[in-house]
Each structure stands twice: as structure tokens, then as C-alpha cells.
Amino acid sequence: MVEFRYRTDEVTEQPSVTLDAFLDQSNATAVRLEPDDDARALIPFLDRLTLIEVAFPKYRDGRGYSAARILREAGYQGELRAQGDVLVDQIAFMRRCGFDSFAPESSLNPDAVARALAHYDHAYQGAADAVVPIWKLRHG
Amino acid sequence: MYTYDTYDQAMVDARVAEFRDQITRRIAGEMTEDQFKPLRLMNGLYLQLHAYMLRVAIPYGTLDSRQMRMLAHIARTYDRDYGHFTTRQNIQYNWIKLEDCADILEELATVEMHAIQTSGNCIRNISSDQYAGAAADEVTDPRPWAELLRQWSTFHPEFSYLPRKFKIAVIASPEDRAAMRLHDIGLELIRQDGALGARVFVGGGMGRTPMIAPEINPFVKADDLLSYLEACLRVYNRYGRRDNIYKARIKILIHEIGADAYRRQVATEFAHVKTLGIDPPLAELERIAAFFAPPAYDAANVEPDRTDPDFAVWLDQNVKPHKQAGYAIVNISLKPIGGIPGDATSAQIDVMADLAEKYSFDELRVTHAQNIVLPYVAKRDLYAVWHALRDAALADANLDLISDIIACPGLDYCSLANARSIPVAQKIATRFADMDRQRDLGELKLKISGCINACGHHHAGHIGILGVDKKGVENYQLTFGGSGAEDVSIGKIIGPGFDEDGVVDAVEKATEVYKALREGDERFLDTYRRVGLEPFKEAIYG
Ligand code: HEM
Ligand code: SF4
Numbered sequence: 172m173v174e175f176r177y178r179t180d181e182v183t184e185q186p187s188v189t190l191d192a193f194l195d196q197s198n199a200t201a202v203r204l205e206p207d208d209d210a211r212a213l214i215p216f217l218d219r220l221t222l223i224e225v226a227f228p229k230y231r232d233g234r235g236y237s238a239a240r241i242l243r244e245a246g247y248q249g250e251l252r253a254q255g256d257v258l259v260d261q262i263a264f265m266r267r268c269g270f271d272s273f274a275p276e277s278s279l280n281p282d283a284v285a286r287a288l289a290h291y292d293h294a295y296q297g298a299a300d301a302v303v304p305i306w307k308l309r310h311g
Numbered sequence: 312m313y314t315y316d317t318y319d320q321a322m323v324d325a326r327v328a329e330f331r332d333q334i335t336r337r338i339a340g341e342m343t344e345d346q347f348k349p350l351r352l353m354n355g356l357y358l359q360l361h362a363y364m365l366r367v368a369i370p371y372g373t374l375d376s377r378q379m380r381m382l383a384h385i386a387r388t389y390d391r392d393y394g395h396f397t398t399r400q401n402i403q404y405n406w407i408k409l410e411d412c413a414d415i416l417e418e419l420a421t422v423e424m425h426a427i428q429t430s431g432n433c434i435r436n437i438s439s440d441q442y443a444g445a446a447a448d449e450v451t452d453p454r455p456w457a458e459l460l461r462q463w464s465t466f467h468p469e470f471s472y473l474p475r476k477f478k479i480a481v482i483a484s485p486e487d488r489a490a491m492r493l494h495d496i497g498l499e500l501i502r503q504d505g506a507l508g509a510r511v512f513v514g515g516g517m518g519r520t521p522m523i524a525p526e527i528n529p530f531v532k533a534d535d536l537l538s539y540l541e542a543c544l545r546v547y548n549r550y551g552r553r554d555n556i557y558k559a560r561i562k563i564l565i566h567e568i569g570a571d572a573y574r575r576q577v578a579t580e581f582a583h584v585k586t587l588g589i590d591p592p593l594a595e596l597e598r599i600a601a602f603f604a605p606p607a608y609d610a611a612n613v614e615p616d617r618t619d620p621d622f623a624v625w626l627d628q629n630v631k632p633h634k635q636a637g638y639a640i641v642n643i644s645l646k647p648i649g650g651i652p653g654d655a656t657s658a659q660i661d662v663m664a665d666l667a668e669k670y671s672f673d674e675l676r677v678t679h680a681q682n683i684v685l686p687y688v689a690k691r692d693l694y695a696v697w698h699a700l701r702d703a704a705l706a707d708a709n710l711d712l713i714s715d716i717i718a719c720p721g722l723d724y725c726s727l728a729n730a731r732s733i734p735v736a737q738k739i740a741t742r743f744a745d746m747d748r749q750r751d752l753g754e755l756k757l758k759i760s761g762c763i764n765a766c767g768h769h770h771a772g773h774i775g776i777l778g779v780d781k782k783g784v785e786n787y788q789l790t791f792g793g794s795g796a797e798d799v800s801i802g803k804i805i806g807p808g809f810d811e812d813g814v815v816d817a818v819e820k821a822t823e824v825y826k827a828l829r830e831g832d833e834r835f836l837d838t839y840r841r842v843g844l845e846p847f848k849e850a851i852y853g
Contacts, residue, residue, distance in 0.1 A: 231349065231432070232553055233471065237545050264466075290326075290328060293321065306591035
């Protein structure tokens with residue numbers, strides 16, 4: 172279930188299909204990526220996708236962070252959802268990598284999430300979000 | 312030295328607040344230990360055999376007297392009055408209470424220090440040459456580059472849940488004092504057509520499968536470096552093995568797919584990443600470099616008076632040439648005969664801080680061999696420095712000799728250990744206590760690990776000792792021929808293992824073979840490489 176969503180458009184109702192099913196033929200608009208799927212396979216189709224769900228079967232498996240950035244770097248504008256073993260202290264990093272909705276397997280305390288997202292005013296490095304890296308702030 | 316601006320300070324302050332919040336949630340039961348573990352690890356907090364261990368970052372091993380005194384204060388206030396300097400140029404405290412942790416981090420933040428990413432499957436503290444800025448043979452000071460990398464890697468959102476930990480070293484001299492090619496990424500700064508850039512080595516490491524990093528790129532320009540590293544790490548994050556913790560380091564990925572395939576994948580990724588505009592302008596490197604400008608040297612060049620023979624011995628062994636005439640690099644040995652390698656008491660840490668303030672332009676370095684360096688001492692002050700060190704039991708003249716041993720914490724502290732390391736180090740140092748004998752043996756790097764994880768760098772020891780478990784009994788294997796320097800190599804196991812006293816005897820026999828066979832000014836390592844294992848084996852097992 173989507174617990175946190177940082178977009179204003181309508182939630183896609185269509186259930187997401189696997190990458191293989193999507194590439195086979197489908198005209199689906201929602202896809203689910205497993206950790207070992209290659210996110211770049213979706214690049215030709217980003218225009219018609221409204222939801223990409225990235226699975227985190229274990230929070231320690233960080234492949235989904237790269238998948239998210241790759242999709243955003245390729246210009247994907249739709250909803251990018253982290254689903255699975257998603258915990259409070261990963262959400263800030265996930266936001267920076269371009270995720271904008273979260274469906275954690277076990278429910279998270281919204282206050283803790285809000286605090287986690289508010290801890291840092293700045294970031295050292297550029298990523299997939301709009302944060303201006305510190306080096307750029309320093310050099311105007 | 313680098314000084315934080317308001318952005319840097321805000322980052323560490325926010326980290327303290329965040330960790331305080333995490334500890335509170337853990338104590339309140341809102342997080343399981345399994346969920347808390349990666350968070351505390353990213354703050355350098357380990358659970359050891361007897362207590363929590365806190366690892367504090369000393370970025371590229373550089374610190375000032377104020378920071379050094381803070382390390383003493385923490386040892387005195389929150390630990391048992393000592394700290395342990397590590398092979399990764401950090402300091403560890405072995406007896407920390409969870410509830411004190413946030414306070415400790417808060418105190419550290421007041422002197423621009425932290426424990427960020429000193430553990431966990433992320434980019435760890437960047438290591439470098441302890442003689443940076445002072446070495447006669449350097450192309451440039453590597454520390455501004457290391458600081459640039461520190462900032463880039465701090466809270467990197469994409470690379471905080473890598474398959475495994477990730478260690479980067481930066482050097483800028485042909486002589487490698489940082490075991491650069493035994494890191495996940497080793498950078499050697501070089502000049503090409505007048506421009507500075509980095510030779511990039513990827514996929515080195517120790518642990519159970521030691522590997523020497525192959526060169527992946529002969530020259531990456533300064534203003535492409537972060538994009539290039541980002542590409543190196545993205546390929547690893549996506550394709551590094553996650554099915555088996557023992558095969559998760561980048562060295563295994565590169566070994567399995569081959570350096571050429573890895574190089575091609577990185578090149579493709581780099582071509583893309585370079586378009587994202589994530590490289591800071593060269594002005595940022597220059598801004599950082601300005602903090603590392605040479606100190607205000609005195610032009611006087613006064614050679615020290617060598618009449619005191621003990622002082623002369625220390626001068627010859629522990630003091631190294633400096634790029635500035637009239638100055639010298641002082642190595643402070645944390646390897647007293649019979650002591651614990653790398654340990655220093657709060658009082659000793661304070662003494663070293665005082666000496667740095669008075670005689671070394673306020674700077675100290677931590678070395679990967681677990682010693683301390685005063686990088687900028689005027690030659691005319693050397694005698695006074697030596698006296699003060701001697702009064703604090705810090706004047707052992709054994710740098711790079713057989714008693715200058717690297718040893719991991721081993722079974723005395725570590726929950727992964729098979730065998731104790733510290734008592735073996737103590738016995739070997741005691742056996743060779745006679746300084747004339749040690750000096751006669753010359754440079755001999757002996758390194759001890761209490762298990763195959765190789766925290767004590769035994770693979771890189773001219774003589775390495777590895778603790779193993781043999782049917783419930785501590786047993787030690789000997790390896791010969793390793794090196795972490797520019798002549799990098801991995802040591803080879805010489806034969807069946809020994810018990811604690813047996814391994815000390817075997818080391819002694821090996822030194823006798825060396826003495827009998829050495830030619831000219833060959834080191835132990837050179838003789839071994841020339842004559843091979845047989846004569847040593849014969850003497851030890853024969
Ligand atoms: C006492 C708690 C410690 C634990 C639980 C621990 C654990 C480990 C483990 C599991 C590895 C192997 C990683 C791998 O091969 O992927 C390792 C490697 C290493 N550790 Fe530790 N360690 C500890 C203390 C230390 C200390 C005190 C030092 C420094 C003196 C240190 C320095 C290193 C180094 C240099 C390596 C080798 C890095 C490489 O494989 O490239 N560790 N450690
Ligand atoms: S080498 Fe083994 S025993 Fe020594 S500190 Fe590392 S994990 Fe512990």
C-alpha cells in the first residue's frame with residue numbers, strides 16, 4: 172500500500188506487470204522492476220509509463236537506487252515507487268535518487284519519516300532531485 | 312588543513328541529531344537490532360565481544376592539535392583512558408556505551424570530526440599518504456583531492472547500500488605509503504601534459520581473497536574524476552554480487568568479468584554520467600587546496616646535534632627527509648616493545664597534540680602502519696621533540712623494523728577472530744627487543760591478522776601471520792613475500808601452521824636464513840624474492 176506520496180497527480184489504478192511481460196507486448200502503463208532487472212530496458216518506453224515500481228525485497232539490496240537514478244536521468248517523469256522492505260532511514264536517500272512514492276511492507280511512523288526527510292538542509296553531491304549541491308552553492 | 316565552512320558544519324551537526332533520533336527509536340523499540348545495525352554501522356558503531364566499539368574518522372589521516380586533544384578527552388571521559396589507531400588511519404574506542412554515543416558525536420562535531428561512514432556497505436573514510444604535503448617525491452598534495460572525495464562520498468544517496476564496503480586511497484608519489492593498490496579504488500595522481508589527473512586502479516583488497524587492483528584508466532582529468540568514480544561505483548552497485556557476502560567486494564566482480572569488460576562498462580557509463588553535470592568546477596578543488604597551502608617555513612637550516620647516541624639512532628630510524636630544506640618528518644612509533652600496536656593513552660595523545668602545536672604547525676597524521684607523524688618539524692627542534700617523546704614513552708626508534716608490527720585487535724576484542732593477534736605481536740617484539748639486532752635486520756614489515764578478514768594486512772607483510780582455528784586451538788600460518796608498497800605483492804603461505812610460541816620461533820629462524828643469504832643491502836623481502844621459499848622452509852620445517 173502506498174503510504175507516502177510526493178506527487179499531486181492521480182494514482183495509477185492499473186496493476187503493474189513484470190518487466191518481461193511488459194517487454195513482450197503489453198501496452199501496460201505500470202511496470203515493476205525486480206533488483207536484477209535492467210532499468211535501461213525501459214528507456215524506449217518511458218513516455219507511455221505512468222508508474223514504475225521498484226522492488227526492495229531486502230533493504231540492504233541497494234540496486235534499486237541506481238535503477239531510480241537511471242530512469243530519472245533518462246527523463247522519466249511518471250511515478251517512481253519504492254516497494255517492499257523500505258524503512259524510515261532509507262527514504263531520504265530514495266527521494267534523492269528520484270523516488271516519489273513509497274509502499275513499505277510494514278507501516279512507518281509518519282512523524283519519523285517527516286523528521287528523517289528534514290534532517291539535512293543541503294547535500295554534497297548532485298543526484299536526481301532538485302537539491303543544489305554544496306559545491307554549486309559555494310561557487311554561485 | 313581543511314577548515315569546515317557553514318555547510319560542512321551543518322552536515323555533521325545534522326548527522327548528530329539524526330543519530331540521536333535513531334538511537335532513541337532503537338531504545339524505544341521502534342527499530343529492531345537488524346534494522347538499527349546498518350544505521351549504527353554508518354556511524355562507526357560496532358558490537359564487539361565485550362562492548363560497543365566506536366570508530367572515529369580521521370579523514371586522510373590528517374588532524375590538528377585541537378582534534379587530537381578531543382580524541383584524548385573522549386578516551387578519558389567515555390572509554391578506559393586509551394584509544395587504538397587503526398590501519399585505516401582512524402581511531403577506535405573499544406569500551407563505549409550506546410547511550411553515550413550521541414554525546415560523543417556531538418563533542419566530535421565541535422572540532423569538525425565525525426564517525427560518518429567509518430563502517431557499513433558504503434564509501435568509507437578516504438585514506439592517503441601520511442607524508443602528504445611534506446614528501447619530497449610528491450607530484451602534488453593528495454589531500455585536497457581526498458577532501459573533494461570525502462565530500463562527494465558523504466551521504467551519497469545512490470551508494471549507501473552497496474554490495475559491500477568500499478575503500479578509496481589517494482596518493483601522489485611514486486613511492487606508495489598507503490597500500491593504494493590494495494584498495495577497492497586506488498588513485499595515483501600524476502601530471503600529464505602539464506595537467507593533473509589520476510591513474511585509476513580498481514578492484515584491490517585483502518580479506519579472504521586478496522587481490523592487487525588492475526589499472527582501469529591510465530589518466531582521468533581532474534574535472535572528470537567524480538563522474539568517472541560515479542561510473543565505477545554504479546557498475547559495481549548494479550552488478551556486484553549480493554548472493555554471497557564473501558564474494559561481494561568489487562575485486563570479485565572485476566575478477567569474474569575481467570578488467571577489460573569492467574573498463575568498457577565504466578567507459579559507457581561514464582559517457583552518460585558526464586552529461587549530468589555532477590563534477591564540481593576546478594575552482595572547488597582550488598578552494599580546498601588553498602587550505603593545504605605550505606606552512607610559513609623558517610628559512611634557517613640548522614642540522615641537529617647528533618652527539619647523544621640514542622637521539623642519533625632515533626634520527627636515523629624515525630625521521631624522514633622533507634621537501635623543505637631545514638625541515639624533517641618525524642614518525643612517532645606506537646609500537647613500544649611489548650605494547651599493543653597502535654594503542655595510545657589519553658596522556659600520550661595529549662603529548663603528541665602539544666608537540667604538534669609547538670613544533671609541527673599544529674598538524675599530525677595517522678599512518679596505516681598505526682603510527683603517528685609530525686609532518687613539519689624544523690631540524691633544530693628535533694632534539695627537543697625527541698626529549699618530550701622519550702618522557703612520554705613515545706620515542707621507540709623502530710620505524711619499519713621487525714617490532715613495528717601491524718596487528719588487528721584479534722580475539723582479545725573481535726567477535727570474528729580465530730586467534731589472538733596482540734600477544735603474538737608482543738612476543739615477537741620482545742624476542743627482537745635488542746635494537747642493534749633489529750636494525751641489523753633492517754626494513755622488515757611484519758603484519759598479523761586474527762582471522763582471514765585480514766584487518767591486520769598480513770597479505771601485505773614481508774612476513775605475514777594469520778590466525779586460524781585448528782580444531783578449537785589457536786594456530787598461526789606464516790606467509791612471506793607480501794608488500795603494500797609500490798612493489799605490491801601478496802604473501803604466500805609457507806607451509807603448515809604453528810602454535811603461538813612456534814610461530815615466534817619460525818619468524819626468528821627466517822631472519823637467520825635472511826642474514827646468512829642476504830647480498831649487499833638487500834632487505835628481507837628482496838632476499839626472499841631472489842632465493843625463493845626453499846631455504847627458509849628447510850630451516851623452519853627441516
Ligand atoms: C574489531 C572489529 C572489526 C571487525 C568486526 C572487522 C571486520 C572486518 C571484516 C569482516 C573484513 C573483511 C571484509 C571483506 O573482505 O569484505 C575486514 C577487513 C578489513 N578491516 Fe576490519 N574489522 C574490525 C576491526 C578492524 C580494525 C581495528 C582495523 C584496523 C586496524 C580494521 C581494518 C581492516 C582492513 C584494513 C581490512 C581489509 C580491507 C580489505 O579487505 O580491503 N578492521 N574487517
Ligand atoms: S582480522 Fe579478523 S580477528 Fe582481526 S579484527 Fe579483523 S575480523 Fe577481527
